[in-house]
Amino acid sequence: MRRVGIASSGLAEFSKTDSTLESLMLSSVKPLFDSTKNLSQEDIDVVLTSTNSDSKYLSNVVSELSGISPKVSHSVESLCNSGTNGIVSAYSYIASGLADVALVIGAEKSDSPGLVLEWDVSRGQYKHPIYWASMFASAHMRKFGTTMEDIAYVSAQNHNNATDNPFAYFKKTFSLDEIMQSKNLTDNLRLLDCSMPCDGAASILLASEDVIKKFTDKPVWISGIGQKSLSAGFTKNDDLACMKSNVQSSHRAYDMAKRTPDDIDVAELHDAFGICEIIELEDLGFTKPGLGSSYVSNLYETSDKKINPRGGLIGCGHPLGATGIAQTIEIFQQLQGTTKKRQVDGAKTGLVHNMSAAATSSTVLILES
């Protein structure tokens, strides 16, 4: 297999807009073209769009609007994980030799139909994501003594980080007290523990090792990929104090990259809710089971940006189809050393974690400069 790298990226600010989905996508493609040397539409072999919207033939529509006539063009939908799934698909086209250059474009509107998995009758009347998050919170609290204050650190830290990100939906910090006092949605989930749906778009350009130097002097390589789909129905996740798909996908990614959690300098984790980040830190091996809470409070106390320097989903907003791409862009830029106030000094190896539908499936990418 050929090596596949990330050459460049483009982001549109996460916000609430009147823009169409197609316009949102274009508003992230433009900065990608503007910032990539020697890139013309003719270079692009593959265009993939990731979204949960009901738009039809979207990748072809956006290709036409961008003046691209790709060899391969289609959409990728996999709920919250759509963007990273799109990147993995693009990687595969390039690694296999079917293509040299792939553009992956993700976008979502805040009223996306992807917010709730209607199919899952096992969730009964509790289909909104707050209910599965609440079950994980109950289980983690029961098993490890995690507290509501522990969970508040995640939101406080990720909102802090987001204030240094000009593309984030939230522009302000929240104190631990404000988070603790925010509206209770369930008895262990508050409004400020949640990521918010919003509009947003993100684009990323992948290329083979044979051609990537044409577009960038500082490629970032995708060295590890792990994906796991346990099920679609939430209630098959047996131990609710952990998310099994995270454990399995991260093991695959570490093995492929020949890396361990200790090698990771910076990571984007899927903090759809504060409790998720605590569990993911344990699942991905950044700390031991039960120690995710002290890990996040320590990040906050020491202003350590190693985890979710972008601001995470909680600070940035969560436009589903754009999220995985925006997470990957953050790690790409961290490893290029271009994230200014968000920069983790000397970051050489990074990790992206994304997941869908109560962690019934997840994706882990490992990137290296």
Place this chain on the structure above:
Amino acid sequence: MTRFEQELKNNVFVSSFCTRCDKHVWPPSDMCNSCFGNVIWRPVTRTAKLIEFSSKGDEVFGIVEFEGSIRVMGRIMTASALQIGQMLNLTECNFDGKAKFVLAPIV
């Protein structure tokens, strides 16, 4: 409306069951997920084990497990403290666009 939904609407909780593999197929489907054979619709025993719970104001909800394998989220009507692993009765099920399961502790 699917067979599963129709039965729920009549307060009957059925699951797809494969007689060849001798197992429930859950969430409900018209085919077995092991052998792809046709399923029958079999009533589920109306007692369940409490797996996890939380609440929203006065409304207690949680995950319960029927017959050792079928997990659903339902509402739990209780005046006393719940214990993980305790047994509950399915007192009501219904379908009004969403499946609805209501349970109460066995006294």
